[in-house]
Amino acid sequence: MNADAQRGRKPRADVQRNRTALLETAQRHFLRHGVSTSLEAVAKEAGVGPGTLYRHFPTREALLAAVLQTRSEELMSRQAGIEQLDHPAEALKQWLQAMEEYFSAYNGLPEPLMAAARAQEPDSPLTIPCDLLITATDRYVRAAQLAGHVRASVRGYDLFLAACSIAWIKGNGTEAESLDRLRSLIATGYLERDIQA
Amino acid sequence: MNADAQRGRKPRADVQRNRTALLETAQRHFLRHGVSTSLEAVAKEAGVGPGTLYRHFPTREALLAAVLQTRSEELMSRQAGIEQLDHPAEALKQWLQAMEEYFSAYNGLPEPLMAAARAQEPDSPLTIPCDLLITATDRYVRAAQLAGHVRASVRGYDLFLAACSIAWIKGNGTEAESLDRLRSLIATGYLERDIQA
DNA sequence: GTTGAAACGGATGCTGCCTCCGTATACGTT
DNA sequence: AACGTATACGGAGGCAGCATCCGTTTCAAC
Structure with missing residues (x-):
């Protein structure tokens, strides 16, 4: 055009x-x-x-990226709501939840996303959306760290990976309970001790 | 025969x-x-x-299962050494490490393993080895829980899933650093607070 | 050797990927 | 309204991999 x-x-x-x-x-x-x-x-x-x-x-990825465009916009709008929250740890938690749902939109979506995430040269049309997600995650992480709610060693990229693999596990048909336990295990892992419920 | x-x-x-x-x-x-x-x-x-x-x-899975037989035996022999350890948390950690290496033997191995793990009817020749791994993991988890080193909410299956997804992420080409951080994040998640270094 | 069961192996049909190029179509022009 | 051309269409075709079936071969027993 x-x-x-x-x-x-x-x-x-x-x-x-x-x-x-x-x-x-x-x-x-x-x-x-x-x-x-x-x-x-x-x-x-x-x-x-x-x-x-x-x-x-x-390529299949190009089609996938185009189809994901709609979902991405939904995610962005959801991001606006999340950023209003006072509690940075709560915001991070909700953001991770939103990402996980995004990754779970289609079966087999985590694989190409992971592949696109590591490539810095945008050889894949999915690289850019992935980088956006990682950057956003890192923003939430830093905010929560400033408030003393999240351990200093944690990076946004780590939690991006975690959300992605949870979605991968979910897509492979694991029961909801196990997923809940895994999610809370991860949360325990990134939260600062004295914040934990 | x-x-x-x-x-x-x-x-x-x-x-x-x-x-x-x-x-x-x-x-x-x-x-x-x-x-x-x-x-x-x-x-x-x-x-x-x-x-x-x-x-x-x-089927491809049958071939894979047969090829994995050798690796499984290696893992079992390693298990013997691990069970000698005094410190249950250390034993669990080493077992998880061993499982992760097992899952990383071939690219794309985690997918069929995950698929086989959820099926109770052994419709796949991989189901039995998977169940063995899960059971073994649960044994280590319970031992560590009895010693007060691991949170009560954790199940062996959860850590099986965690090891599997770490291997999956590794297979998708993520750098070693990120993996280390993820592993320790998970460890922080399952260990009891007062045990953590 | 001969024999019969057991195993072999490749021809075969199928699905899906991706490309190439003759054909059709929509837009601008007259 | 008809034409000319850039642009897009679409399906035929070549390729790779899967999984099966059956005529042929090979092995062990006798």
């Missing part, structure tokens, strides 16, 4: 139409079958050929 | 030969390319047809 605008040509209508059809179908398929769902099936159900899918989204 | 022995017939020589060739080749491929490596390639390099591979090991 940039190229079009510069050359004074309106973008073709079918482009946008196909793009949104693909995104909607992909979201449904990711929800039902996880992120490893067949892209051919997505294309077919969206009513386009495989070539069209790959032109719009050259 | 049981059927053969019962019927008084010696097992065929090629059976055992092919089996060990497959196991050796599979181990090498799992090491180099992870557990999702091509089974066709394994068969070809072992010098047998795909049919032979699938007759010996009907």
Whole structure:
């Protein structure tokens, strides 16, 4: 569309139409079958050929990143509410909860996110959203540390990893109780002693 | 071989030969390319047809379980040494370390292990080894709890999950430092307060 | 040797990935 | 309204991996 605008040509209508059809179908398929769902099936159900899918989204990750865009915005809006909280430890806890839900949106989502998180060169379209999440987490961590609620040795990245792996475990069908115990074990791990309930 | 022995017939020589060739080749491929490596390639390099591979090991998990057998025995022997320790918390720590190394043997190993751990009906050949690990972990946990070193709320299964996800994170290429911090965060989480260094 | 059971192995059909290029379409122009 | 062209479409096709089936081979017993 940039190229079009510069050359004074309106973008073709079918482009946008196909793009949104693909995104909607992909979201449904990711929800039902996880992120490893067949892209051919997505294309077919969206009513386009495989070539069209790959032109719009050259890799599975690109499609995934585009689909995640909506979820990311939800997360950001939720972030606004969290930042209003007085208690930094509570804010951190809620933020971690929100991230975990984000990671659990589709089956198999944690894997590509982890892969994207370590790459500094944004070779993946998921790297940027990941970095945003890590940075945000670190902000909450530092705030809670300043208030003396979180141990000094903890980094935002650590809790990003923790949330990601909890989501991974959840996606593998572990029961809710075990997850609760793990979550509170981690919380015990990062909270300062005298703050713990 | 049981059927053969019962019927008084010696097992065929090629059976055992092919089996060990497959196991050796599979181990090498799992090491180099992870557990999702091509089974066709394994068969070809072992010098047998795909049919032979699938007759010996009907599923990828069956092959994996057979390959893991050796590692499992190493782990068990290590267990013997660990159980000699006086300090239950130290024993637990070393056991968790040993499990993490076991889970990290091949890339992508944590996924099938997690999948096998939740299934009670042993629909997977990995279920039994997993259950052994969980039971063993629980033994260490209880011993440490009796000594007052580990919080009462902790279950062996929780720490099994924790070790598994640490191995998962490690396999996704995270740096050693972050892993160390995560490990100690978890340790802080399960240890009783007054024991912590 | 011969024989029969047991094991082999590769041809086969299938699904999914990704690319390439002839064709169709939408936009701007006349 | 018809045309010309840039742009996008879409499906055929090549490739890799999975898993099976069955004609052929191999082994052990006799």
